[in-house]
Amino acid sequence: MTTTVPCTANPAVVERAIGADAAxxxxxxxxxxxxxxxxxxxxxxxxxxxxxxxxxxxxxxxxxxxxxxxxxxxxxxxxxxxxxxxxxxxxxxxxAPAYRGAVTTLLDRFAPAALESRRHAGRASAMHGLADVERELEDLAGSLAQRIPGTTRDEALRVVRESYTSLARRGGIPVYLVALTEHFAYQRLTDAAKSRTAGSRTAGSRATAEHPPQVLFVCVGNAGRSQLAAALLEHYAGDRVVVRSAGSMPAANVHDTVKPLLAELDVDPDGATMFPKPLTDDAVRAADVVITMGCGDVCPVMAGKRYEDWVVGDPALASPAGARAIRDELDARVRTLVHDLLPDLQLTD
Incomplete structure (x- = not known):
């Protein structure tokens, strides 16, 4: 026989609710x-x-x-x-100045999340995480410590655990988390190693074979503008520039409106390198050029870096034609950046 437990009001719940006037x-x-x-x-x-x-x-x-x-x-x-x-x-x-941050959050985080929720409403995922994640993370840390010079196993394990936790918070398909963690942790540890060994290079300095400039693109979700800009820079500059992208509040996946634009650049939008990644201090430290797009003041400002803020629309909420117009604007800006960093490089379409 099932016993029904009566519901008793919890005053603490009401106390934490937003006030009537504020509501x-x-x-x-x-x-x-x-x-x-x-x-x-x-x-x-x-x-x-x-x-x-x-x-x-x-x-x-x-x-x-x-x-x-x-x-x-x-x-x-x-x-x-x-x-x-x-x-x-x-x-x-x-x-209005008082609403700028809130409007950015609305357009770059809430609106794409609402669209994603509607697209996938009613779809239940059958994917599950690993039974022993900790062991997988420890093995991964050992491998990364061997692959990245100057990295200890303890440092690798710390970064691997932090990376896994950060990626798990943003959502996505759990079964892929360890694979994504490997890419994200490798990037973070590589950036940390570069920061430790950085010489006297100046912000935005010209490229050399030994020290290609590193560019970091930052937006809110790292699922649209920053990914497109990074893909365009890699398309034009290849391995002559180290390209990174990150988000102040990374989304779960690349926006659907952006995926065909990435595919046109021969980039797999669902590949392991294109997942939205959280912004880290190490990424900023390792960068020579930091380009922000709608992420406000969340990006740390560090001495010796070249900073630019690109005011570009968000393709997540745009029509296909609008997304292409945003891509074209990013393309023009990236071409200018390439010409500045690599003046000897002849750009082709």
Missing amino acids: DAVAATLKALADPLRLRMLSAIATAPDGEACVCDLAELGEVSQPTVSHHLKVLRDVGLLESERRGTWVWYRV
Whole structure:
């Protein structure tokens, strides 16, 4: 006979809930965002090269009249998401400073996660992790310590465990975690070894056969812009540049809109080298050039590095045509970077 245990209210649960007044204020902002066209407008403004857009720009998004666009922008402005400035006969809109970080998180993390959840709703994974993960990690650490000069087994084991934990937190298919951990830990240990032996090279210095420049691309999810930029740089520069990419809050997988663009570069979007990876201090220390794309201030600033911030739209939320336009913009920027780092290299399409 089954005994039913009565449910007893736990006061601590209620105490931890968001306050009623705060909930009302947040709900009003979320209600303003609960419109597809407004979300697209917000995305266009947030990713515009100058961080602002006018009504005439945004009217193209939904093939609607400018008064309709103005109405939607007013809704976003009334809840504080946007600021506006009149210049002559036009009004320009930009994301309010207090909301920039939140808007970046919404567009780069929450929105792609919502899309991914809808695509895979109802799909149950039959994949399972390894029965003895610790033993696999210890064996992996021993192998990496032998393969990377100057790396002790203890250091390798620490990095392997940290890498496995970081990758497990971001989700993905558990059965592949150890294989992905090997690639991520190898990269981290190699970067750490380079940091230890770094000489007097200056930021963005010219390439040599012995010391090719190392470039790190950083975005939020490491599932779109940074992966595309890294693939393009490898496509043009080959082994004359060491390329890394990472995310401040890495996604579980490369975005579906980006996969065909990577495939066109002969890169397997589901391969072991393309998985989204967390940003580490060692990656920044080892880099000569650090290029950020929408990740805000999370990337540590270290002396002797060349930093650039590329304002580029997020292909995760773009149409196929929009994703290709973003790819083309990244392509132009990467070509400029290659010309700067490797002036003797003749680029071809």
